[in-house]
Each structure stands twice: as structure tokens, then as C-alpha cells.
């Protein structure tokens with residue numbers, strides 16, 4: 166007999182699902198492995214998944230030995246961590262940090278499903294600037310893969326994407342800090358322009374800051390991702406038709422990136438982390454940092470140079486960029502820069 170409570174899933178229009186909520190197959194990789202493979206072959210990241218970047222380069226640099234103690238400061242989907250745990254092969258220990266309370270429990274389950282247990286790893290839902298809270302004397306290897314995960318980017322309810330409607334939030338930890346729509350309310354026109362330039366080199370910063378402020382002055386408070394996208398569209402409306410759509414996409418990506426950096430205080434926490442980092446490395450310990458935009462990379466480069474000048478690090482390397490092949494198969498890797506250092 167048919168289950169009366171069963172409701173048919175709403176069919177999406179066209180041949181492929183476009184919205185995050187329609188991509189139920191991609192969000193159930195165990196059940197729909199063919200779909201996952203098809204999506205990845207096309208160079209896309211399946212919804213709800215994150216593909217780790219420059220894994221071979223990182224693993225070859227770390228050269229993990231049995232019984233070592235490591236930490237993944239940005240565990241995300243656990244892609245890098247799974248590989249590092251495999252290298253440890255149930256010896257030593259891996260700590261994993263992430264500030265995202267929504268994704269971290271899923272990562273724990275995922276790592277457990279690969280056969281790793283709390284004897285192999287410990288997860289900490291904290292900001293990496295609070296690394297001191299992890300009860301370990303020193304680490305042999307430390308990884309930071311900065312920025313947001315694909316799971317955060319793709320889920321419209323988190324507010325990181327302008328491609329779908331959702332609340333304009335953009336917090337990696339929704340329990341801490343101020344959501345983006347309130348930040349926009351608090352910032353003056355000048356401060357918005359400054360934020361767009363400093364955090365994302367936005368070319369139309371002046372026009373976008375002006376349009377956002379005009380909306381506020383008229384009593385229209387931007388609450389959602391699509392509302393902000395509409396305001397950016399108005400700010401760019403004078404551009405020639407031939408370039409408008411391309412420029413709009415780029416400007417919207419940069420505006421959302423700038424807001425995300427502001428909301429999550431990304432420069433401040435990275436600066437704090439970089440100051441503490443050398444103290445947490447054992448002699449000969451290795452650190453690898455993957456960054457995704459020039460502001461972040463500049464901070465890492467400066468900190469590493471300072472530590473080598475002071476004799477704290479014995480060697481530094483980078484920036485190393487992903488291979489053409491990796492970028493082809495995973496376009497989200499295109500702006501990655503890897504810097505590494507070894508403690509004296």
C-alpha cells in the first residue's frame with residue numbers, strides 16, 4: 166500500500182538541477198556515486214562537498230611520519246585531514262579546528278565512516294586564533310587552508326552566494342559576530358568603499374558604496390543576497406552592454422568576498438594566528454598555508470619572512486600555485502597560493 170505521508174519531490178525544470186535545494190543527489194554522495202562522478206568530470210564541485218586543493222604538494226612537503234602530532238586549523242570537509250590521517254595510519258594524532266558549528270559534526274561523522282576514531286583525531290569548534298586552547302605541547306605539522314568551504318559557499322541559507330536568494334549573513338560561525346546585512350547598515354559610504362577596495366580590490370567600489378548608501382537613505386534596508394545583487398546591478402548600470410554581464414558577475418563576487426572578510430574579521434584573526442604559529446611548532450616542525458587572495462597572501466609572506474630573519478624558521482618556500490591540470494578539474498583552485506615554512 167502506498168504511504169499516505171509520502172510527498173513527491175518537486176521536479177526541477179530543465180535537464181539538470183540548478184538550485185542547491187534541488188541537488189539532492191549531490192548531497193547524498195553515498196547513494197548517488199554516478200552523479201558525483203559526472204559532476205566532478207565536468208570540473209564542478211558537487212553540492213555539499215569540498216574538494217581539497219594541492220593535496221599532493223602539501224603531503225609531499227609534510228612528509229608525515231608515524232607517531233607525529235599534527236593540526237588542521239581549517240578542517241572544513243576533512244579532505245586534507247583524511248589524507249593526513251591515512252599517512253599517520255592510526256599512530257600519532259591529528260587535531261582539527263573549524264569555527265563552523267553546522268559543518269563540523271558532519272565532518273566528524275565522515276572521518277569516522279573512513280574508520281578513524283577519537284584515538285586518531287580530536288575536533289575543536291573554535292576560531293584558529295584561539296589555537297592555545299588545544300591541549301598539546303607542540304605540533305610536527307600545521308595546515309591552514311584559508312577562506313570558506315564549498316559547503317558554506319553553496320548553501321544559500323548561509324548567505325555567501327549572490328546566485329541564489331538567502332539571508333545576507335556570511336558568518337562562518339552564525340553564533341558569533343554580526344551578520345552582513347547589519348554590518349552594511351553600520352558602515353558609512355566611505356567605510357563601505359574602503360572595505361570593497363581593501364578586501365577585494367573592487368573596481369567599482371565608489372559606485373557600489375554610493376548605491377548601497379542611497380538605498381539606506383531611502384529606508385530600503387538590504388536583507389538578502391539577491392537584494393544586494395540588485396543594488397550592485399544598479400550601481401553598474403552605466404556600463405556598456407557588451408561588458409555588463411561579465412563585469413557584474415566579477416563585481417558581485419568581489420563584493421561578497423569583501424563583505425565576508427569584514428564579517429568574519431579574516432585579516433585580524435589571520436594576523437593573530439601568524440603571530441602565535443611559530444610557538445606551536447616543534448623544532449623541525451612544518452607549516453603550510455593555502456591562501457586565496459592577495460591580502461591574505463601578503464600577510465603570510467610577511468610573517469614567514471620575519472620569522473626567517475629572526476632565525477625562528479630555517480627555511481621558507483612559495484608561493485607555489487596549483488598545476489594547470491588541477492585548475493582544469495577544479496576551477497575553485499585557480500587563485501590558490503601555497504606557502505610553507507620549517508621551524509629551526
Ligand SMILES: C[S@@+](CC[C@H](N)C(=O)[O-])C[C@H]1O[C@@H](n2cnc3c(N)ncnc32)[C@H](O)[C@@H]1O
Pocket residue numbers: 215216217218238239240241242243244245246262263264265268291292293294310311312313314315337434
Ligand atoms: C577552505 S575550507 C577548508 C577545507 C578543507 N581543507 C578540506 O579539505 O575540506 C576553510 C574552512 O576553514 C574554516 N575557517 C575559516 N576561518 C577560520 C577561523 N578563523 N577559525 C576556524 N575555522 C576557520 C571555515 O569554516 C571552513 O570550513
